[in-house]
Amino acid sequence: GISELPDTFEELQDACEKLEAIGVTPFGIPGGLTARLAHSFNVALGHHDDPTAFIQQLRSGEATCADDEAFNQWADFFEYTIQHSTDDVLTCDDDAIYTLFATEQVAMIQAGSWCESALKEINPDLNIGIIPMSINNNEDENFIAGDAADGFSIAENENTELSKELVAYWALSDTGVNIFKEYQMIPAMSNCKYDASELGQILEEADQYFKNGEYFGWYWYAFPDLTADLQFGAIMQSYISGSIDKQEMLDQFDLKIAELEAKSQQ
Incomplete structure (x- = not known):
């Protein structure tokens, strides 16, 4: 009964109701992988006009996740996906959600083009595509997250x-x-x-987003610790387990950012 792909959070919720009505779980989430959870955290950063500048504001204390509109929208979205996912989120890794998705037990997973070959090994006839993680009802803001395969050199390095x-x-x-x-x-x-x-099917669709400029990149590298994504993901795991609530999750993001910044100044 889903005639068009959802572009907004409300449309996504409507699609999930239709999926559940026919016995399909909407989401498969690899909650056992902190780095993959951080891919979701990155969406909140990408909803800013200048994500890197916003991160600098977070690092300086001029802004907080707890008071930021995009982060609060993202937190509502994240809460919804957990509520409409499989029961074993914290024990799910990539292999688990690939199997759930390829056998059509869940309709959506948070992944990328790297998963297509694994999915097709399980189900060669699988018909797949890509949609943004829509955290609000403004479709003009809901883009995909990703980038091209790039190579770069570090200046003034021995290599x-x-x-x-x-x-x-x-x-x-x-x-x-x-x-x-x-x-x-x-x-x-x-x-x-x-x-x-x-x-592959995923990149063929993603390429249109890239060419239309409807994408944003990965931003946690702008934090002073290259393991910041893992640490944010660990906080998200605490939320999934129920040991902290949604507001406490946002507060702990802010505390972690302050901690990372303080360590970088030592």
């Missing part, structure tokens, strides 16, 4: 020249360019031509 050679190999050699096709990735290098239809 900078070597890393430049590697990036050049990816971008300029026939073998390097074919790596993106072999591993089914959209290349970031503009000279690397690709056919999205050859990269």
Whole structure:
């Protein structure tokens, strides 16, 4: 009974009601993986005009997750997905949700193009696509999160020249360019031509979002600790377990950010 893909939170809720009416669980969530949970946390960051600048405000104490509109919308969305998921969220890893999804026991999972080959191994006939994680009712704000397969060099590093050679190999050699096709990735290098239809169903759809500018990137790298995503994910696990409520989850994000910032100044 779902004729169009949901673009807003209300439309998503309506779709979930229809799924549950025919005995399908809406969501499969890999709650056992803190990094995957942080992919959801990243959506709240992406709903800001300048996510990196917002993170700087969080780090300086000028802004808080608890008082931020996007984070509160995201928290409501996250709460809803947990309420309409399988009962074993905290013990689910990628393999578990891939199996649930590929056998059509759940309708939606939070994942990316990396999962398509695993899903098709379980069910070669699976018909899949991609939609934004819609945390509010403004469809113009609900984009997908993701990026192209990119290579980068760190300036003033003892291995900078070597890393430049590697990036050049990816971008300029026939073998390097074919790596993106072999591993089914959209290349970031503009000279690397690709056919999205050859990269699987997920990336074929995602490519249209990218070309329309309807996407945002990954932002936790702007925090002073490269394990920040894992630490945010651990707080989300505490919420899933019921040891903290939704407001306490947001408050603990703020405390964790302050803790990470203080450590970076030592």
